[in-house]
Amino acid sequence: MATVVFYEKPGCANNTRQKVMLAAAGHTVLARSLLTEKWEAQRLRAFFGTLPVAEWFNPSAPRITSGEVRPGALDESAALALMLADPLLIRRPLMEVDGQRRVGFDQDAVHRWIGLASKMPHENLEACSKGHDARPCPVVAA
Missing domain, CATH: 3.40.30.10 (Glutaredoxin)
Structure with missing residues (x-):
C-alpha cells in the first residue's frame, strides 16, 4: 500500500x-x-501534469463562482501566480x-x-457541498 x-x-x-x-x-x-503549505510555482505545477489550465482550478472557489477569475482565459504563468496568491483557487x-x-x-x-x-x-467527491469561503468546512464523521 x-x-x-x-x-x-x-x-x-x-x-x-x-x-x-x-x-x-x-x-x-x-x-x-x-492553504498554509509554502508553495512554489514549479512544485505546484507538477501536480497538474497534462491537464488543461482550466482544470487546475477549484470551480467552487469564490473568485471563480463570482466570475472574477476565469480559468479558461489564463495561461500557465498567470494561473500559477493567482493560485500562489490565493490557494483557495487550487483544485x-x-x-x-x-x-x-x-x-x-x-x-x-x-x-x-x-x-x-x-x-x-453517484457522488462528485470534488464539488463543494458547503460554503465557498476560507473558513474550514464542518468535519463529517467517518
Whole structure:
C-alpha cells in the first residue's frame, strides 16, 4: 500500500471522505493544509501534469463562482501566480505518492493509480457541498 501526502482544505467534508476511502484501501494518509503549505510555482505545477489550465482550478472557489477569475482565459504563468496568491483557487486534493503527483479525486483514476477498496457511487467527491469561503468546512464523521 502507498503513503499518500494529501493536501486538503482542512475541515472539507469531501476531503474527509476521500481520506477515509484511501485509508480503507490500506493507504497511509499524511494530511496537510493546502492553504498554509509554502508553495512554489514549479512544485505546484507538477501536480497538474497534462491537464488543461482550466482544470487546475477549484470551480467552487469564490473568485471563480463570482466570475472574477476565469480559468479558461489564463495561461500557465498567470494561473500559477493567482493560485500562489490565493490557494483557495487550487483544485483539490493534491496528492503525492512516491514522487508522482496528481490533482483531484476522480475515483476511477485514483483506483487505477494506487487502488481503492470501494467507491462511492453517484457522488462528485470534488464539488463543494458547503460554503465557498476560507473558513474550514464542518468535519463529517467517518
